[in-house]
Amino acid sequence: MMDISAEPSSAFALEHMTGLRRGTVAWLESATLDVLMETDRTIRISVAEPEQRAGLVARLHRSGDSYEIEAKGGPTVWVNGTAITAQKLRHGDTVEFGETGPLCRLRVYKGDFRRNTVVDILSDVATYMRVSRQRPLRRALRAAGALTARLSRETSVLFRVSVLLVLVGFAVLAWQQYRLNQLLQQQLSEASAQLDAVGRSLAEAQQEALRPGDLDALRESLESQLSANITRLDVLEQRSTATARAIAAAEPQVVFLQGMYGFRERDGGRMLRQAVTPSGVPLMSGRGRPLLTFDGEGPVVELQFTGTGFFAGPPGVLLTNRHVAQPWENEAAGIAAETVEPVMLRFVAYLAGRAEPIPVTLLAASESADLAVLAIERPGGAMPGLMLAEQPPASGEEVIVIGFPTGLRAMLAQSGTAFLEELRSSGEIDFWEVAERLAAAGLIRPLASRGIVGRVTSSVIVYDADTTHGGSGGPVLDLRGRVVAVNSAILPDYSGSNLGVPVEEVRKLMVAAGL
CATH class of the missing domain: 2.40.10.120 (Thrombin, subunit H)
Structure with missing residues (x-):
């Protein structure tokens, strides 16, 4: 039952951003609610009970136009990346329940309109990119998939049509730019051929307009450009080989x-x-x-x-x-x-x-x-x-x-079949003897x-x-x-x-x- 002390036009929801229930929403409708951690590391929200229940990690209390969250002695509760004991939540705050629990976001909806805005969707994706522990490529792919799905599912028809028209417009502009680039490239090639012809004419005429000082300036300019190019290449090489050098x-x-x-x-x-x-x-x-x-x-x-x-x-x-x-x-x-x-x-x-x-x-x-x-x-x-x-x-x-990692086993796995066969034939599989044989063969790396x-x-x-x-x-x-x-x-x-x-x-x- 909705708390009569809260604004009747407000609705509250806890949206799961990670975990097995990612993308689902739990509506908050009671004055006091218990947050329970299940065995599969998901959370369940129910009306609070006086006695302490197994799996209780936090308690939510209605406070004016929002909720206050209170940690209950289980796994640590973080709000916006900071460990808390109690804190009043605001719209958009992220809550993480323990090291292995899910990441959730509080939504406060005004009136009866309960659809997420584009800003909310983009904020969710940005938060996931920042806090996810997945590898960067997998994190980016999941974020892109979630963004596409939510924009196509949760936004209005007008917004989707507008986005489609914008994409069509970008495609037309890209095609026009491609054609302009081709035309410009053709014009540059023709101009280059004309300049070559003029250069040959100037050289054959041996005109004195070109002075030694001009040659020095040109040489310095070329050397400066070459030095800048070498510097840029060095930076790129350093970035690509930084890991190899460190190892x-x-x-x-x-x-x-x-x-x-x-x-x-x-x-x-x-x-x-x-x-x-x-x-x-x-x-x-x-x-x-x-x-x-x-x-x-x-x-x-x-x-x-x-x-x-x-x-x-x-x-x-x-x-x-x-x-x-x-x-x-x-x-x-x-x-x-x-x-x-x-x-x-x-x-x-x-x-x-x-x-x-x-x-x-x-x-x-x-x-x-x-x-x-x-x-x-x-x-x-x-x-x-x-x-x-x-x-x-x-x-x-x-x-x-x-x-x-895994001690001797990993090194044996990399030693090659010849070494393993030699070791098997000799019968030297003692804990110490294997290490000595690996070291003698230079295989302890x-x-x-x-x-x-x-x-x-x-x-x-x-x-x-x-x-x-x-x-x-x-x-x-x-x-x-x-x-x-x-x-x-x-x-x-x-x-x-x-x-x-x-x-x-x-x-x-x-x-x-x-x-």
């Missing part, structure tokens, strides 16, 4: 990290082992998991991991993620910390152009961000380090992510991918470059090769949301570590 410069400074850790008894110093029978057969629990113990002679529990690091700061210093340098924090949360302590059994880095691994040690790990600083034990000949950007990137800018920045905050940068596990700790670069973030995490269930730690957090850790 080529950064690849030698990105290292492959390989490690193994176990767990040790705090008091007795015994290593955690897998329980075995007297004949050496591993014992399993009722749920099919290995039984672990500090007693017996079973194999020591050894957990292997890979990651990415890169040189930054003083020589011999590497940056990576905290969860790479201390992988047990996520992998072994169920082991009692008061009785067991993690032990790094082996931690090495493979540098570009070196066949042998180099041991690395942890210097410092951030308490507030997913960052860690490592040191290689033999820093001689280490890379000077990638340059850190002074400012964070802006939404919509292009970035480059470099790393070793990082992968690079490009993406677009979707959101920038003080604590995280979101981008859609392709990456996965193993790429953690790699640098996120701008097109000038400067580090703008450290690749940290992915959200596989939400397209285009890879997360990086901003470079400002890197500087804080460097200062705290005395680097």
Whole structure:
């Protein structure tokens, strides 16, 4: 039932701009409404109830000639790109419900006329182009399709006829311009032939009207034009090869990290082992998991991991993620910390152009961000380090992510059939042996991918470059090769949301570590 306190001639609607319900409208007709997040990441609007309901993300309250939105402790609510707790909405405001929720726009219609204007349609398309996390080409195609469909469906017949007439007029003008260009080209060709004939006549007559000073001026003019053309070509070449140059410069400074850790008894110093029978057969629990113990002679529990690091700061210093340098924090949360302590059994880095691994040690790990600083034990000949950007990137800018996604598997996939056959014949498929063979063959090289920045905050940068596990700790670069973030995490269930730690957090850790 419509609230009698509001203007009877006003109507309110929440239009879905993204998500599964994109293009649909939810009319707001009650004084207080609940906004609920469904399991498929769509929102449902219903009359508010006194008790707290599952999935409640926001509440709408009628306030004069509009609505006030109130966040209800679930996912963050953004209005026009700014996180809010409560705010009165105006016509055209955009509302985003959580990192994975849809983007909506409030519409306030006066009177009984509930058709969007052309300005509203163009504003919707512009907002989608600005906030969408899709790749630029896909974003542009979807925006063009939505603009065409809405202009043909939601505008008046008079407007559509007017647009058609304008297009016909443009077509006629374009045809006339084409014919004029052809005529002009023909006239220029004839004039050029006449000028050539006059020039030959002047040369044959050896007229003295052409002075040395005129030749110098002409030469300077030609040199100036040539210099301007070369400059323009250089600019075009720089733009087209900026990504390739940034990747080529950064690849030698990105290292492959390989490690193994176990767990040790705090008091007795015994290593955690897998329980075995007297004949050496591993014992399993009722749920099919290995039984672990500090007693017996079973194999020591050894957990292997890979990651990415890169040189930054003083020589011999590497940056990576905290969860790479201390992988047990996520992998072994169920082991009692008061009785067991993690032990790094082996931690090495493979540098570009070196066949042998180099041991690395942890210097410092951030308490507030997913960052860690490592040191290689033999820093001689280490890379000077990638340059850190002074400012964070802006939404919509292009970035480059470099790393070793999927670890050894990606490098094996690129090694070629001959190498794989040789590896299969030798039977050397051990975690460490495979890395050593790849390094000896010069096949440890990082992968690079490009993406677009979707959101920038003080604590995280979101981008859609392709990456996965193993790429953690790699640098996120701008097109000038400067580090703008450290690749940290992915959200596989939400397209285009890879997360990086901003470079400002890197500087804080460097200062705290005395680097």
